[in-house]
Amino acid sequence: MSTDLAALEQRAREELAFCADEAALRSWNGKFFGKQGEIAIALKDVGKLPADQRRAFGQDANRVKETLTQAFETALAQSKEQALEQSLAAEKIDVTLPGRPVRRGRLHVATRIMREITAIFAELGFQTYRSREVENDLTNFELLNMPPHHPARDMWDTFYTTIPGAILRTHTSPGQIHVMRELCPEPIRVILPGMCYRYEQITPRSEIQFQQVEGLAIGEHITMADLKGTITAFARRLFGQERQVRFRSSYFPFTEPSIEVDIDWPADDPNADRLTKGTGWLEIMGAGMVHPVVLRNGGYDPDKHSGFAFGLGPQRITMLKYAIDDIRQFWANDLRFLQQF
Numbered sequence: 547m548s549t550d551l552a553a554l555e556q557r558a559r560e561e562l563a564f565c566a567d568e569a570a571l572r573s574w575n576g577k578f579f580g581k582q583g584e585i586a587i588a589l590k591d592v593g594k595l596p597a598d599q600r601r602a603f604g605q606d607a608n609r610v611k612e613t614l615t616q617a618f619e620t621a622l623a624q625s626k627e628q629a630l631e632q633s634l635a636a637e638k639i640d641v642t643l644p645g646r647p648v649r650r651g652r653l654h655v656a657t658r659i660m661r662e663i664t665a666i667f668a669e670l671g672f673q674t675y676r677s678r679e680v681e682n683d684l685t686n687f688e689l690l691n692m693p694p695h696h697p698a699r700d701m702w703d704t705f706y707t708t709i710p711g712a713i714l715r716t717h718t719s720p721g722q723i724h725v726m727r728e729l730c731p732e733p734i735r736v737i738l739p740g741m742c743y744r745y746e747q748i749t750p751r752s753e754i755q756f757q758q759v760e761g762l763a764i765g766e767h768i769t770m771a772d773l774k775g776t777i778t779a780f781a782r783r784l785f786g787q788e789r790q791v792r793f794r795s796s797y798f799p800f801t802e803p804s805i806e807v808d809i810d811w812p813a814d815d816p817n818a819d820r821l822t823k824g825t826g827w828l829e830i831m832g833a834g835m836v837h838p839v840v841l842r843n844g845g846y847d848p849d850k851h852s853g854f855a856f857g858l859g860p861q862r863i864t865m866l867k868y869a870i871d872d873i874r875q876f877w878a879n880d881l882r883f884l885q886q887f
């Protein structure tokens with residue numbers, strides 16, 4: 547009994563129609579066309595046929611092989627196309643779209659201003675010095691000419707810690723003592739940038755942490771004229787060459803005489819009135835000639851040496867420069883704020 551080729555073809559076609567994907571098609575192909583496949587087995591039957599029927603069987607078998615091969619290839623092509631369409635629809639990746647750009651970070655505006663300020667002072671011959679943020683009563687107050695219970699201490703609301711005597715510095719001024727003690731009797735020209743801490747209610751205008759830049763110049767024959775020249779040069783480099791600078795007398799325990807420094811604010815700036823409270827002048831820093839007591843505490847002889855010091859708040863300057871109305875933005879990490887700079 548030889549194989550019924552017509553029945554084989556019929557069955558193969560039916561099974562082909564049920565193949566749902568490429569894997570199924572390939573296993574169908576193996577089942578019928580493989581070395582041990584049904585067609586190969588069927589062809590072995592040719593030997594059992596009487597000689598006169600062999601030729602016709604062979605021809606028939608070839609025709610079946612050919613049509614099934616064609617059917618298989620058509621089905622395979624269709625299935626591949628379908629799979630592609632499906633994956634395009636499901637994954638929705640359009641490789642022709644341009645890629646998403648990688649977002650680059652940037653320096654925080656506080657860092658940028660700090661760098662601008664240190665660069666200006668570097669041009670004026672000031673080195674940058676780092677000083678510690680944790681101080682004690684002695685360096686934060688006493689050596690800066692504020693004995694215990696001195697009312698001037700009221701100007702700085704202090705964070706005390708559970709370690710007796712250890713406090714967070716309320717200003718960068720204690721750095722003056724450290725630099726003097728390190729460099730005495732050499733001349734000094736440094737700035738001391740860094741973070742300060744005050745126990746205050748947080749409002750749009752005041753934070754418990756903020757930056758300051760302290761300045762200190764010590765040498766022989768340093769006068770108020772040097773202070774005025776340095777500050778004027780600094781203010782004009784930062785705010786524009788046409789700025790007017792005004793010096794008012796003031797009080798700080800660690801300087802004598804003490805001054806506060808204002809710059810005029812361009813009257814055509816829409817913020818001018820708000821910033822200068824109608825006066826046209828804007829305060830940018832405190833300064834003065836280093837008090838003899840402070841010089842002595844740093845190791846210098848006030849009869850031989852003199853010096854000037856100043857302290858400014860870079861964030862306040864940034865707020866002025868960019869019309870920022872809330873100091874809390876500096877540490878809020880809101881990208882909408884940060885990306886403006």
Ligand code: DAH
Nearest residue numbers: 717719832833834855856857
């Ligand atoms: N330490 C002062 C403060 O935080 C700022 C200051 C004023 C610093 C005058 C100085 C100075 O060096 O001479 O309010």
